[in-house]
Amino acid sequence: MFFSLYTHLKSIQTSNYWGSPCTSLSATISAFVQSVKHGPPQMWMDRWRGLVGRFCTILCVCSALGSVMAHSVPASERLRVLSTFDAYRDETIQHLGRRRAFVGADITSELDWNTPQEWRPAHLAKGARAEKGILLVHGLGDSPWSFHDIGPELARQGFLVRTVLLPGHGTHPNDLLHVTADEWRRIVTEQAEAMQRDVLKLHLGGFSTGANLVVEYAYANMAVAGLLLFSPGFKSVPFDWLAPAVAAVRPWIVRPEDDRSRHNEVRYLVVPTNGFAQYYYTSRSVRKLLTYSPYKKPVLMVIAEHDSVLDTNYLLRAFERSFTHPASRLIWYGKPPRNGSAGRVLSRDDNLPHLRISQFSHMSMLFSSDNSLYGKNGILKLCLNGQGVEATKRCKDGETVWYSDWGYKEKGKIHARLTFNPYFDWQARMIASVLGVSD
Numbered sequence: 001m002f003f004s005l006y007t008h009l010k011s012i013q014t015s016n017y018w019g020s021p022c023t024s025l026s027a028t029i030s031a032f033v034q035s036v037k038h039g040p041p042q043m044w045m046d047r048w049r050g051l052v053g054r055f056c057t058i059l060c061v062c063s064a065l066g067s068v069m070a071h072s073v074p075a076s077e078r079l080r081v082l083s084t085f086d087a088y089r090d091e092t093i094q095h096l097g098r099r100r101a102f103v104g105a106d107i108t109s110e111l112d113w114n115t116p117q118e119w120r121p122a123h124l125a126k127g128a129r130a131e132k133g134i135l136l137v138h139g140l141g142d143s144p145w146s147f148h149d150i151g152p153e154l155a156r157q158g159f160l161v162r163t164v165l166l167p168g169h170g171t172h173p174n175d176l177l178h179v180t181a182d183e184w185r186r187i188v189t190e191q192a193e194a195m196q197r198d199v200l201k202l203h204l205g206g207f208s209t210g211a212n213l214v215v216e217y218a219y220a221n222m223a224v225a226g227l228l229l230f231s232p233g234f235k236s237v238p239f240d241w242l243a244p245a246v247a248a249v250r251p252w253i254v255r256p257e258d259d260r261s262r263h264n265e266v267r268y269l270v271v272p273t274n275g276f277a278q279y280y281y282t283s284r285s286v287r288k289l290l291t292y293s294p295y296k297k298p299v300l301m302v303i304a305e306h307d308s309v310l311d312t313n314y315l316l317r318a319f320e321r322s323f324t325h326p327a328s329r330l331i332w333y334g335k336p337p338r339n340g341s342a343g344r345v346l347s348r349d350d351n352l353p354h355l356r357i358s359q360f361s362h363m364s365m366l367f368s369s370d371n372s373l374y375g376k377n378g379i380l381k382l383c384l385n386g387q388g389v390e391a392t393k394r395c396k397d398g399e400t401v402w403y404s405d406w407g408y409k410e411k412g413k414i415h416a417r418l419t420f421n422p423y424f425d426w427q428a429r430m431i432a433s434v435l436g437v438s439d
Contacts, residue, residue, distance in 0.1 A: 085162055085194050089116045092165055099171040104265050113266050113373075114143045114170040116191075118162045119155035130160035133199030134228065134435075135192050138163070139208030140279050141268035142363075143170050146207050149368045153428045157436075160199055164191050166210070168275070173268045176275040177251060181282050188213045192221070201225045203435060207366060208233045208309070212282035218297070219289045226298040226435050231362050233279060234286050234318055235311040243280045247273035264380055266373060290322040299323040300434040302427065304350060304360035305334020308386075308406040316340060327437035331430060333360040333423070346430065348423050357418055361405035364418040365427065374419035382417035391415075 093115055104110050124130050134154055138146040144163035151161045164187050168179035196202045204214035205228030212233050218224040246253075251272050263269055301319050303312055316337055319330045329346055336347040350360040355376075367374045374380055383395035386407035391414045395401050402410070403418035421427065 083190070083194060085116070085118065085191060085198075088164075088191060088194070089118075092116055092170075096165075096170055099175070101172040101262070103263060110265050113145045113148075114165065116163050116165050117144055117147075117151060118160070119151045120160055121155055121158050124160065130199045132158060132201040132203065132225070133160035133162070133195045134203040134205055135188075135195050135214075136161065136163045136228075137188055137204070137206040137210030137213050138166065138169070139206075139210050139231075139233070140275050141169070141173075141176075141271045142207065142210075143266050145266035145373070146210075146363075146366050147205075148373075149371055149424065150205075150366060150428075154431070157428075157432050159203070160195070162191065162195060164188065169268070173262050173270055173272060173275075176268075176278075177272045179274065179278060181278040184209075184213055184278070184282070185216065188217055192217055192224075196223065203228065205229070207231060208362065209279045209282055212279075212286045215286050215289065215295070216282065218295065224297065226437075227295070227300070228431060228435065229299065229301045230365055231303055231307060231310060232286075232301060232315065233283050233310065234290070235283060235314040236279075236309055237311070240276075240280050240283065243273060244277040247277040266380070269384065290318050294322045294324040296325055298325045298434050298437045299328040300331070300431055301329075302331040302365045303333070304362065304364065304405065305332060305337070306350065306359040306405050306408070307362045308408075309362045316345070320344075325437075327434055329430060329434050331365075331427060333365065348426075352422060355422060356400075356402040357422070358402050358404040358410060358413070358415060359408055359418070360421075361403075361418040364403075364405075365421045365424075367420045368424040369420045369422055371420055376420060378419065380419070382419060385415055385417045387415055 093111065096111055096114055100111070100114065102110055121130065136144075136147045136151065138144060144165055147161075147163050151163065154161045166187060167183040168176040192202065192204065202224055203226045204218055204224055206212070206214040207230040211229040211231070214227060215229070215232070215234075218227055251274065252270070253273060254270055299319075301315070301323065303310065303315050305312055316330070316332070316339065319328070320339070320341060323330075329344055330340070332340065332345055332347045333350040334347065335349070337345060340347070351358060369376045371378055381395065381401070383392050383401075385392070385395075385404070387395070387409065395414050395416050399414060401416045402413045404415040406417065408415055
């Protein structure tokens, strides 16, 4: 790995984009290479020990410097720390208006879809303190639209519901080139504290990376009454730990060609490698917390067996080991897992031929079948689904498709991403059952 990285850095060390820190890294690796080629074993082993620490440190500097120089967001465009939800929402609307690259003709709706939202219980008077509330946090590359269907349902269950927009999101993917996980944590902390002032009992919910962020907060704040976790990003594909190093030398795995290929109306279609690196930091943090001690408040976790992003076997073990409250439940979309506890793990078949569904996806549990964008008849179809160029084109041209997670292939079928949940109403009842225990 170091030999190939050395060769790559030698080719770019004179570029202004990377600057002197990466030139220093190249020189450091060069010294190691020369000691291997010409020195005795003890010499290069000693240099190896010193290299590891310098390698990690300089990579961090390279990543920060390269990202800021390439696509930094001016300080005037960054969201300020605001103590109330209304002020935060207003500031976010102004921020999106200045920086978002709109992709649709309906700019007003597109702005609203990416803006933090609030849903109030029907009986709650304006200004009154709610009995219970829940703050919902979206995942990497997504937006508050992730909770467009879940938010109103929770409000019907008596919750004051709010969503956030994580820094680097809702504008264009370039804004993730510089963002840090601590900026995401700051928004969660700020708005969780704001909600706690407005409710008697605080709950948190999150999707994917957002689930990691709310678990971190809940472990540090015992006032949190319970958690709602959709496809929690505790552990993803093998070698996720490489993301920070990759981000230092390659800002994009796939560089987007234009704004249309970068994002749709409500989510990014590509994410720079720094986004994956920051996600990794949150997942590593949560794994340490779950190993250290169980979380003893009610938790509803929802995952798809065939999730192409996550290690679902790890998630099952983590649920059984770490979420110990008697009311906690895991909804598992797929075949019943062999090691799932009877009564605590609730399975639903994810192969539904009558709906042309081959398997559930990472995001499918979030939306009802009637969702205007992602439902059965929604206007957004995610044809970019690991099917190959020809199948993707046929999907975009309007041919009949089946639905799955990323990368699933079956002879004679074209698969778009599954973006709705046929079990949405049943799932809502399970949410009420689990989170209702904390009332």
